[in-house]
Amino acid sequence: AQKITQTQPGMFVQEKEAVTLDCTYDTSDPSYGLFWYKQPSSGEMIFLIYQGSYDQQNATEGRYSLNFQKARKSANLVISASQLGDSAMYFCAMISTGTASKLTFGTGTRLQVTL
Amino acid sequence: EPEVTQTPSHQVTQMGQEVILRCVPISNHLYFYWYRQILGQKVEFLVSFYNNEISEKSEIFDDQFSVERPDGSNFTLKIRSTKLEDSAMYFCASRKEGTGDTQYFGPGTRLTVL
Numbered sequence: 001a002q003k004i005t006q007t008q009p010g011m012f013v014q015e016k017e018a019v020t021l022d023c024t025y026d027t028s029d030p031s032y033g034l035f036w037y038k039q040p041s042s043g044e045m046i047f048l049i050y051q052g053s054y055d056q057q058n059a060t061e062g063r064y065s066l067n068f069q070k071a072r073k074s075a076n077l078v079i080s081a082s083q084l085g086d087s088a089m090y091f092c093a094m095i096s097t098g099t100a101s102k103l104t105f106g107t108g109t110r111l112q113v114t115l
Numbered sequence: 116e117p118e119v120t121q122t123p124s125h126q127v128t129q130m131g132q133e134v135i136l137r138c139v140p141i142s143n144h145l146y147f148y149w150y151r152q153i154l155g156q157k158v159e160f161l162v163s164f165y166n167n168e169i170s171e172k173s174e175i176f177d178d179q180f181s182v183e184r185p186d187g188s189n190f191t192l193k194i195r196s197t198k199l200e201d202s203a204m205y206f207c208a209s210r211k212e213g214t215g216d217t218q219y220f221g222p223g224t225r226l227t228v229l
Contacts, residue, residue, distance in 0.1 A: 035217065043204060045158070045220035091158060095218075101146065101210070102160040102171060103218060 002027045002094050004106035011111050013082045020067070021077040021109045023092030032096045034075040035103065036066065039089040048090075051075055082113045117141045119221035121207050127227045128197055136192045136224045138207030147190045148208040148218060149182065151175070158206065164190065197228045 003026040013019035025034065036048040051059045051066045059066040067076040079086055089110050093103040120139045128134050140147050149161040162172040164182055179195045190209075194201055204225050208218040 037220070042222075043225070044222040045206060045208075047217050047219060050217055093158075101218075102148065102163055102173075103150070103158075103208075104160070105158040107157045 002029070002032075002096055002104045004092050004094050004104055006092055006106035006109050008109045009107070011109055012114060013079075013111065014114055015084060016081055018078060018080045019082055019111065021079070021090050021092075021111065023075045023077065023106060025073050025075060025092075025094050027094065027096055029096040032094055034066070034068070035093045035095065036064070036075075036077045037091045037093060038086075039091060039108070041088070045091070049077070079111075084113050084115075087111060087113045119207055119209055119219050121205075121221035121224050123224060124222065125225045125227070127229065130199060130228055131196050134194050134197055134226065136194075136205050136207075136226070138190045138192070138221055139188050140190055140207065140209030141211075141219060142188070144209035144211050144219075146170075146210045146212075146218075147182075147184070148210075149192045150206045150208060150220075151203040152206065152223075153203045161192070161205075194226075197226075199228050202226055202228045 005024045032053045034051045038046045049059050049061045049064045049066050051068045058068050063080045065078045089108045091108045092106040122137045147164040150158050152158045160173050162176045163170045181193045183191050204223045206223045207221040210216045210218045
């Protein structure tokens, strides 16, 4: 069984600062993928970034980067130069290649960007 | 950029009524999913669908739920007899091919059961 743990229910960050949202995972599958999704107050789920378990380099997408530490089973999201529009819920999710590729989600972190 | 669409955006129904939530996945995607999110809680997997059949379902997806791909574009979730605890946001998602390919989510349907 897979499990995603997000231990920060809420985070505050000042505009233009960087912030790290924590995510740890547990799986016995040798091959898996990790995702981050953003959910603004309007409710939709927006894909941000993906990291495969065999990827040699940490994933980056614009201001988003994923700090992947396989031995520690962590996949933290780093948002650089925070903007007011980054205020939202952020969900970490995992997919395993041995399944029908359903996503298992964490409980989320609510990020609030302040002036 | 192609996107997953869902209708309606909000559905209010009486307990015991049937509802059908509709989704149009991205056109070249082959795998389709339904997830739900009870207010304030995490997103939970309901069912996955591939090659016109269910490939996996969760324990939440009991006999009152069914999915269908009635034509080449739509993907529907039917709840036969709604209960109060079915009130949630329901997300449809689709992905192309390959396990690592990203699942793209629709905007969701908020279901309220009274």
